[in-house]
Amino acid sequence: MDVSVVFPSRNRERYVRKAVRTAFRAKNVSEVIVVDGGSCDDTVKTALKEGAKVIVQSSLIYPGKGVAMKDGAYLASGDIVVFVDIDIANLTPQFIEKLYTPIMMGKAEFVKGCFERAAGRVTELVAKPLLKMFYPELAKFKQPLSGEIAGLRKIFYQVEFENGWGVDVGLLIDFYKKGVKIVEEDLGFKEHEMKPLHALTDMAYQVAEAILKRAMRDGKIDEVWMKKYISTIGEIDLGGEGYA
């Protein structure tokens, strides 16, 4: 089975060389794709020089992690697609291999990576409580918002990608609903830049939106009640009919 590694990226010139080289060193990796979110630095140039396939996000919206992931999954030609954050300082080939191994062994169709650290603030305060409420089966995942994932390429064609930060939890819920075999894989320690607190507001909003939208779609929230509730707190776009 061939593996495509996808790095969503924007203004990550200082990480891109190492990330692409590391990905190519992992076993079974046939292509590395860098999906650029409109970088102002030399991210694209460096990625091309290192032999990665490069595409710029189809629409430049911020945050547009989901758009980047969708483009990456669509451009990929490997049987397995691995998504990894580009700015992991301690990224190793083994890190990538660990992500796709359960799929190679037939134990899973989708792998969610987790790390040896306390889960983030949005995970603990937004994602986990909402998942516990609406999808208790998924509450066991230590890091449901982790961006390190791997899956059979074909499964990514069956789901809708959220545009922003809600993409990771959205994929998890959608794959679960479609009966995809999911496992969580401990990837060890991840050295990664933490976002400042003020930057988490949008992220928390989009994660909540992604979960609530699916809960409504799956009939777990009463639509009439939701409409009434939202009218009391102002405008929230849940993407569903009548809420726009």
Place this chain on the structure above:
Amino acid sequence: MRSIVIGGGHLAYFTITTLREIDPEGKIVVIEFTSEKVEMVKKTFPYTETLLSSIDKVEEYITSNRSLIDALVSATESDALNLKYAKHSIINEIPIVITVLNNPLNEPIFIKEKIKYIINPYKTIGPKVKEIVNKFRVNKIYEFSRFDGGIYAFKIENAETLHKIRSFILKKDLPFFTVSIDNKIKSSTLENIELGDTVYVACSDKDIKDLLEKIGGEKK
């Protein structure tokens, strides 16, 4: 002519309309991935054959119909898919392969992948703005698809430019017309060109480059 349009969004809308205009009796097949858009395309363009397909089945469709497809337009909402389908069509020797870009920043990437016909819908923004604001020396207002050339507009600001443009047109025997400062189209004679006029010339990019070097104007 059998044309395949992949995608049923706004990019496809204009593509289908134009294909119908080019060949009203031709066959147009639209491939879409969502049932809602398939229904919309069916209603809007009843003369098309509309197929609901999964993303990974399109390449199979192209391969199995490669002997019949005359033109393929990849106009989905993802540039990644557009690139993938265009490359697959070229490998399968589809005679005319066109991609429509969602993000103009992807144009160099598509060129690098040897996609010959790339439609960048945003390309008219620059020339239009220049024309409206009316502050330019040279403006490429139309780009030919089949070779490196186009229709260029020159604003005649001084006697030296006027002289050089006249010699350039005469030497290369280029088709041109002139619009006066009060927006009237003048007859196409070199003697009629005056200061303040805008001269529209059809020529190759290389010729323009040479001319610009002579008159010391901007490159594009």
Place this chain on the structure above:
Amino acid sequence: MTPEEYSLILRIVFAVLSIILSVFLGSKLRDIIIENLSKFGHAFASKFAEILRYFLMILGAVIAFSILSLDVIILTAISIGIFIVVLISMREIFSNYAGEIYVRIRRPFSEGDFIKIGEFTGRVLSINSQDVELVSIEGERIIIPNQVFLKHPVINKSSTMPTSIELKITIKDSEPEKVEETITEVLNEIRPELFEDPRITSITRTDDKTEVNLLLHIVNQRKMKWIINKLSGEFHKKGVEIEIE
């Protein structure tokens, strides 16, 4: 150290420096050439740069030998001799390279264009260092050595797409007055696959058969086979047997 020994060491140092300099300059020149000529194709630019690099290295070696006071004339003569022998034995290959240079620089066609060269017609699949690969109307792959492009005129038909095809249909034992009507009906069936309306250029009647000449315009040349099958099938459905040339 005697003056002779000192002079020898100095000459060896200069000779080595000459070789190092030629290797260094060769590499630099290669990078510059690749950067500037890549617009004509990366493979072509690399090859051209490599040739120049080797030339500079040989030049460096000759200078080094000259500094060491070795017999440069003999060395040069041997080099030229080897070069001529290699050139003669590989003249076909060099000729193909020359053809590639012509194709890349003059650009009479590019990949994807429909061309006619000599007796061959087809769409250009790839332009390589030694040959150009075409695919014909019948779907056959044709390899044309690049040197052919130096000797024969190339007709690039891409700007005149689609291709016109003349077909002669012979209809036996049919009522003459019904032939035209049947043909029109059949042509309507295949019209969506054609670039424009098909034309009946002539109808000739003899005692037992009618010959019809048709002019069709198609974009995808491989569609030809399908059209012939479709025409036969449609006539067959109407109970008319035909022969197509």
